[in-house]
Amino acid sequence: MLVEILALIFGIIAGTITGLVPGIHVNLIAVFLLSISPLFLPYFSPIVLVVFIVAMATCHSFLDFLPSIFLGAPDEDTGLSILPGHKLLNKGRGYEATIYTLYGSCIGIIIILLSTPFFLFILPKLYTYIKTAMFFILVTASFYLILKEKKSKPLAFIIFLLSGFLGIASLNLPIKNSLLPLLTGLFGASSLLTSIIKKQKIPRQKIRSLRKIKITKQEIKNSSIAAFLSAPLCTFLPSLGSSQAAVIGSDITGETNKKQFLVLLGSINTTVSGLAFITLYSIKATRTGAALAVNKVLSSLEFSHLLLILAAILFSGLTAFFLTIYISKFVARKISLISYQKLSIIILSFLAIISIVFSGFLGLLVFLISASTGLAAISAGIRRTHLMGALMVPTILLYFPF
Amino acid sequence: MAQKTLKFSLAISFLGILLLLLISNLLTKEVKIQEINENWLNRNVKVLCKVTEEKNYQKFCILTCQDKTGKIKINFSKNLNLINKTLIIEGKIVRYKGELEIQAHEIKEK
Structure with missing residues (x-):
């Protein structure tokens, strides 16, 4: 038991690092862990590694809004947070924006616990039918999101298709970790480029106590319902990301303000992260890199393992909540003292170097072209969910039934 | 400015994707x-x-x-x-x- 507790603590530390450092995703660490697992498995039970991965993934889902809001460097799950988050940051309310996502992540933990019975007892019976109709579900979801675009539907469709071809090309290149430069370029680099071009300056941030960061019961209720209905979709529909679920969810409950949208994003992000392990147990589908790593480490996932996973999610979520408050206060105090443009250049260079280290120079090429595609979406003023065509189009082709 | 950036980035994106599709056809994935x-x-x-x-x-x-x-x-x-x-x-x-x-x-x- 002591070893499992240590694994939990180290997982929380790892999740904090992956959440805060732009471009380093928990999936990357999970894949790395898998490659070195033969070194640990002679000494530790595989469940120890599983606890580490679960704690890391849960903690990451709480913290990864920080780089999105304060640094303008989101990943594919937090991409939509950048607009409401950045608007609040520019008003000196970046800390407040983080707290809303944190409330959402806490709601996400509750949704995981409430959804688990459905995933254990009902989903396995429905999944065969869902798999048969997967192509049509994904095509419908894609067109729904394009038709819901307020700015320009033709441009949204063009960006979706361009991203789709980009995804097909990148996934077929002989490079390792092709998703890293692809998604980092589309979401992270493009946002940073925009900040550099606009020569953004961040005003002094206000840090208010939690009691003064108010959200009404109705706002919480709307966001919770939206997350409860849309987040589980991401766990068994491949390539449907948190940002797309957030758009679908907010459409279900009607018009959402910035606060509600940030709460919604936070809850979906954590829900997807946690439910991915439940989905692994119930329908043997691996929806996230972390779940895939758990699947490879454990020869079979038993019910007792599932209970341990749920306990790890609860404990690491609780710890991550307080960690995020502490870290975001620190960042909020310091961010206005730094030249934002220089910081953006440093982070952009860091992401480019990461792409080269993990995917080679061909990966850098993917990174640059993805950044250009992401920049096109930002310049067009359309929702960045359409950039998820990079994953949706290859997945749709995979399920093409004819 | 946004229009110029949009046209430029769309052009780079389009040409870049063609290049990647060409490379992916020429090189083989392990x-x-x-x-x-x-x-x-x-x-x-x-x-x-x-x-x-x-x-x-x-x-x-x-x-x-x-x-x-x-x-x-x-x-x-x-x-x-x-x-x-x-x-x-x-x-x-x-x-x-x-x-x-x-x-x-x-x-x-x-």
């Missing part, structure tokens, strides 16, 4: 045997595996190769003596008598 399925039919792949069986015929040979994830048959247009050797094999995924196999165009020893 895969694990377990990953090879119907979706790979008629596509070029590269596998790293060990020869566990070899049958030489007049003008070709059939190798059974294995990596950590699975086994697959390789069809090559020469007679070779490669049993127990670890090879890097490049070829196209084809179907023969209902089973997927690799029609190799290049075999190198690791």
Whole structure:
């Protein structure tokens, strides 16, 4: 038991690092862990590694809004947070924006616990039918999101298709970790480029106590319902990301303000992260890199393992909540003292170097072209969910039934 | 400014994607045997595996190769003596008598 507790603590530390450092995703660490697992498995039970991965993934889902809001460097799950988050940051309310996502992540933990019975007892019976109709579900979801675009539907469709071809090309290149430069370029680099071009300056941030960061019961209720209905979709529909679920969810409950949208994003992000392990147990589908790593480490996932996973999610979520408050206060105090443009250049260079280290120079090429595609979406003023065509189009082709 | 950035980034994106599609067709991706399925039919792949069986015929040979994830048959247009050797094999995924196999165009020893 002591070893499992240590694994939990180290997982929380790892999740904090992956959440805060732009471009380093928990999936990357999970894949790395898998490659070195033969070194640990002679000494530790595989469940120890599983606890580490679960704690890391849960903690990451709480913290990864920080780089999105304060640094303008989101990943594919937090991409939509950048607009409401950045608007609040520019008003000196970046800390407040983080707290809303944190409330959402806490709601996400509750949704995981409430959804688990459905995933254990009902989903396995429905999944065969869902798999048969997967192509049509994904095509419908894609067109729904394009038709819901307020700015320009033709441009949204063009960006979706361009991203789709980009995804097909990148996934077929002989490079390792092709998703890293692809998604980092589309979401992270493009946002940073925009900040550099606009020569953004961040005003002094206000840090208010939690009691003064108010959200009404109705706002919480709307966001919770939206997350409860849309987040589980991401766990068994491949390539449907948190940002797309957030758009679908907010459409279900009607018009959402910035606060509600940030709460919604936070809850979906954590829900997807946690439910991915439940989905692994119930329908043997691996929806996230972390779940895939758990699947490879454990020869079979038993019910007792599932209970341990749920306990790890609860404990690491609780710890991550307080960690995020502490870290975001620190960042909020310091961010206005730094030249934002220089910081953006440093982070952009860091992401480019990461792409080269993990995917080679061909990966850098993917990174640059993805950044250009992401920049096109930002310049067009359309929702960045359409950039998820990079994953949706290859997945749709995979399920093409004819 | 936004219009200029949009046109410029769309142009770079479009040309870049064409370049990547061209490169992905020219270069071959290394895969694990377990990953090879119907979706790979008629596509070029590269596998790293060990020869566990070899049958030489007049003008070709059939190798059974294995990596950590699975086994697959390789069809090559020469007679070779490669049993127990670890090879890097490049070829196209084809179907023969209902089973997927690799029609190799290049075999190198690791």
